[in-house]
Amino acid sequence: MAVCMAMRKRGCNRMLQISNLYKSYGKFQAVSNLTLHIPKGDLFGFVGPNGAGKTTTIRMVCGLMLPNSGYIAINGIDALANQKEIKRQLGYVPDFFGVYDNLKVREYMDFYGSMYRMHSREIRRISDDLLELVNLSDKKEAFVDTLSRGMKQRLCVARALIHNPALLVLDEPNSGLDPRARVEMKELLQNLRGMGKTIVISSHILSELSEMCNSIGIMNHGSLVAAGRIEDVMEGVFGNNQLVITLEEGHETAIRIINECTRVKVDSVGEHEIRLSHNMTKPEIARMVGAMIAGGVVVTGFHKQEGDLETLFMRVTGDGR
Amino acid sequence: MYLNPIVKKDIMVQSRSMKICWGIFVYELVLALVFFLAMSIIQGNSRYSTGNIYSAMVWLYPVLAITQLIILGLVVPVKTASSISGEKERQTFDIMMTTGMSPISVILGKVMTAIVQGMFFVVASMPVMALPFIIGGMSWAYLFWFLGIALLVSLFSASIGILCSSLCKKSISAVILSYVFYLIFFLGTVVPPVVVAVVAENLRYTLGSIPQPFEVYGDNIYLCLLLNPAVYLAEFFARVMAGESLTNNMGSFAGQTKAQGPIALMTTGYWWFISATILFVGISFLFLYFASKRINPIRGGRRRASHAVKNRH
Structure with missing residues (x-):
């Protein structure tokens, strides 16, 4: 009973639950046995090479495609059985989208607000706030088709938020945007996360994802190959046992002290740094560095070697070295 | 009162376009031409008969009504055939499907738009249509019967257009398929x-x-x-x-x-x-x-x- 309660409690904390999801197009298996849980308030980056199954997964989550089998729940609600309720929980920004000619920004927001049967006064109030949030307040009376791509993208995010959804799903929102528009989009998403929204974003621009997201999922050939908090995924892939010691002089002494330690191995020696692989505890590392300093080595710093998302991506998708 | 957002948006967007003005202009022009042609035939026939030309004016009713029904029958499927496939081509369909509107509401919105637009044309022609009733002495009830038939023609042709639009990815294929449906109903x-x-x-x-x-x-x-x-x-x-x-x-x-x-x-x-x-x-x-x-x-x-x-x- 207690376990059941705990599981239910854990389930309540999950915004998106995907279990054993399968989708095939004919003989091609687009998504295979995908299981993923995204907690509330996360900014989740969905990455993978072209054809990995990201967009298919996103379309299934958004109710635009039926899976062959599996379970999807948003905010604890079964997405397949409660399509109407799910639409209230979800805001979707597709990778490519069009706008209507001869429709003003304000009318565009009105149109989508009224699709959720919202009152016109309520739509007006919320759309004013959202247009301010996406920095389009001065474009209310502009025709949508006259906006730049970046503005249209931000307007689409505002449109997706008109009904105050719990989950915002963005498929490649930065594709085709100039650097300034990308920065604005990144700031917007971070602001939204700060407001407590759960955001799922698929993107090819890994450096931006690593700056924005707190958790990631990497897909390859229809399967999820790694998922979780970015630090955890990095640690799982690169390990937590690589250390870089930067120093000015005393290389030989430093190497001698390192070799005296039992659970450490020198990987490489550079002009100003020594890279190590180790299996030591933190106090042992501190004692080793302390011994170096006491032995006259001019240590300018030491840090754990961090991997980046691009290296991680290349490694887990099988193309890394 | 709740008005289907698609009807509201589509009518607002289309009324801003010059297309609707040109559409009504061409519609009225065709009706005017048919009217004058019918009048000249009626007048020509009256020269050789002792009948009253005014009573012959009742024949303007079927002529004008059939002309309008043919135009509606031809135009409405063209407009509705692009209703769903046009959303897909414009890449607005996916967004629409993730909103609070159910597929049947979307379809009803599209069909209502088509009917309202059809009725724009029919109502605009009312002064011309009223002539056989004023001069020819027909019962006014037939004018409302005509409105009812025009409504039915709009509904029927719009439903064919929308079905074809949902079946085809491209608007042009949907238009062609709509006319195939017409062939089946008329000839089949x-x-x-x-x-x-x-x-x-x-x-x-x-x-x-x-x-x-x-x-x-x-x-x-x-x-x-x-x-x-x-x-x-x-x-x-x-x-x-x-x-x-x-x-x-x-x-x-x-x-x-x-x-x-x-x-x-x-x-x-x-x-x-x-x-x-x-x-x-x-x-x-x-x-x-x-x-x-x-x-x-x-x-x-x-x-x-x-x-x-x-x-x-």
Whole structure:
């Protein structure tokens, strides 16, 4: 009973639950046995090479495609059985989208607000706030088709938020945007996360994802190959046992002290740094560095070697070295 | 009052475009040309007859009404055929499907837009249509009957257009498919009665008489014509203009004796007209239902979900 309660409690904390999801197009298996849980308030980056199954997964989550089998729940609600309720929980920004000619920004927001049967006064109030949030307040009376791509993208995010959804799903929102528009989009998403929204974003621009997201999922050939908090995924892939010691002089002494330690191995020696692989505890590392300093080595710093998302991506998708 | 957002948006967007102005201009121009042509024919005929030219003006009613119904029948499928496929081409369809609107609401919004637009044209032509009533002395009720028929034509042609739009990815394919549907209704429904009539004539020629069941029940094949819009309109105008029914004598081609079965009922009184009206409305809603099923990206999702729940248990 207690376990059941705990599981239910854990389930309540999950915004998106995907279990054993399968989708095939004919003989091609687009998504295979995908299981993923995204907690509330996360900014989740969905990455993978072209054809990995990201967009298919996103379309299934958004109710635009039926899976062959599996379970999807948003905010604890079964997405397949409660399509109407799910639409209230979800805001979707597709990778490519069009706008209507001869429709003003304000009318565009009105149109989508009224699709959720919202009152016109309520739509007006919320759309004013959202247009301010996406920095389009001065474009209310502009025709949508006259906006730049970046503005249209931000307007689409505002449109997706008109009904105050719990989950915002963005498929490649930065594709085709100039650097300034990308920065604005990144700031917007971070602001939204700060407001407590759960955001799922698929993107090819890994450096931006690593700056924005707190958790990631990497897909390859229809399967999820790694998922979780970015630090955890990095640690799982690169390990937590690589250390870089930067120093000015005393290389030989430093190497001698390192070799005296039992659970450490020198990987490489550079002009100003020594890279190590180790299996030591933190106090042992501190004692080793302390011994170096006491032995006259001019240590300018030491840090754990961090991997980046691009290296991680290349490694887990099988193309890394 | 809740107004379907699609109707509100589509009408607002289209009324800002010059297309609607040009559309009404061309519509009125065609009506004016038909009006003057009909007037000149009426005037020409009156020279050789002693009849009153004013009473002949009643013939403007079927001429103008049929012209308008033909225009509606041709234009409405073109406009509606791009309603769903146009959203797909514009890449706004996916967004629409993730909003709070159900597929049937989307379809009803599209069909209502088409009907409202059709009615723009019909209402704009009311002053011209009123002439036979003012000068020719027709009953005003027929004007409202015409509005009803125009509404039915708009609904029927819009439902064909929307169904085709949901079936095709490209608008142009949807337009072509809509006209194929028209062909099926206009010509396809004529084929079975013609085949039966030809077979009956051949049997009569070769055997000397038609076998009993074929003679008695063969006439029921004429029920196919209930689905023929041309027969429906012909029946309507025959009743309005001549006070007679075209369908009351139906079935006398194949058999010498009075037909039995449903055809016997349908060809008495107003039954043909009533049944055909109900059929066309029913078919329209059936088409709209199929279109809504067709555009639902996760049709059958609830059923699959319940299967999944059973499997989990």
